[in-house]
Amino acid sequence: MPQISQLAETFASQLFWLLVTFGFVFFVVGKGMLPRVISTIDQRDKSVADDLAAAEAARTAADLAEEKWRTQENAAREAATGRVAQARAAGVASAEKTLAAANAVAEAKIAEAEARIAAASSAASDEIEAVAADAARDIVARLSGANVTAAEAKKAVKAALNG
Template sequence: MPQIGQLTGNNWYLISQIFWLVLVFGTIFFVIGRGMLPKVEATVDVRDRKIADDLAAAKAARDAADSIEADWQAKSNAARADAQGVIAKAKDKAAKDAEKRLAKANAEIEAKLAAAEAEISAARSSALAEVEAVAGEAAQELVARLTGAKVTAAAAAKAVKAQINV
């Protein structure tokens, strides 16, 4: 094999290949390692720093939103409690107003009832007096027809009253 023979027989050939190998890898090292890699690392560092800053800003925004929500929740609860207090006061006032109107209506009804009872009592007394008068006249006539005796109006009224009160 001639390729192996070239490696073993000619040291200059091996040395030239090693030289070119070192030269190519050195060039690659300096161009990529020293030129491009720092730029790539700087870009990655900038991106990592931007991500960290964005995460910190998002955390701060979330904390601010949580604080605003807690404040809103507290204000909402306070407003709800105030509204319930206003509702309770309105219910109490309405109940008191209803009680006053009911008391006024009851007083009016009681007054009308007392007046009606007085009218009924007066009408009853008047009717009873008329019944007594009619009964007294009827008793006078009955006694006069049955016995032929004359009874006075006062005696007939007294006898009817005695019978009605029994």
Template sequence: MPQISQILETYASQFFWLLIVFGLIYFTIGHGMLPKIEASMDARDRKIADDLAAAERARAEADNLGDSGAADLTVARTEAQAKSSAAKAKAAKDADARLAKADAEISIKVAASEAELAKATAKALAGIEAVAADAAADIVAKVSGSKVTSAQAATAVKAVMSHG
């Protein structure tokens, strides 16, 4: 069978060229492209690792800043409360001083007003006694027809007013 004897000759050249093509592809891809792909993958992995390390450092710094910020906030809050307490104490002291001053001024005004009232009352009572003495002298003159002096009428009015 001649076809079977030609198979080896026909396929032998095809196997030869197949091996040459696969060899070229292997060396082209394996030694030409693969190192470039591996280098870009290594660079990407290195970049990711560096970014992760930078993110970890940034997180640690943020944690430190957060802790120091919280401490600073606590210190600031304490200082603010101390200043607020001092301001409240000063305001209360100032208010007490102003209140004491106002009380003293009012006491002086009340005392002066009471003195003026006492003078006005005494003056009014004196005026009442004088009017009462004049009225008593006029009444005695009209009722009994006798003449009473102003001194006698004033003495009689004082005696009646003192006994109530």
């Protein structure tokens, strides 16, 4: 094979041009492109670190805002509970006052009704005594023929009723 026999003659020349090509590529990539790639990576790392720091600061601010909001909410809830308790107490006091007034009116009506009942009972008792006295006088007159006065008949009926 003729290619193998020429290998020794062309080896040094190929090795030289291989070294020149790799050297050129190394300097072009190493001196021209690599610093740009490294600066881009550094900028990206700095941007990520800045974004993480900003996110941490935003999270801290959000936590503080949430704590402030919770404090305000708890204060508002306590104030509302106090107002509800005040309104409830005022409602209970008003209801008790209204109930007391209604009870006073009812007690007055009951006392008035009891007085009327007592008066009616007394009047009925007096009338029963009067009717009983008249009946007793008539019965005595019919049975014995004796004439009894109204006062005597009343006295006898009272003695019989009251014991």
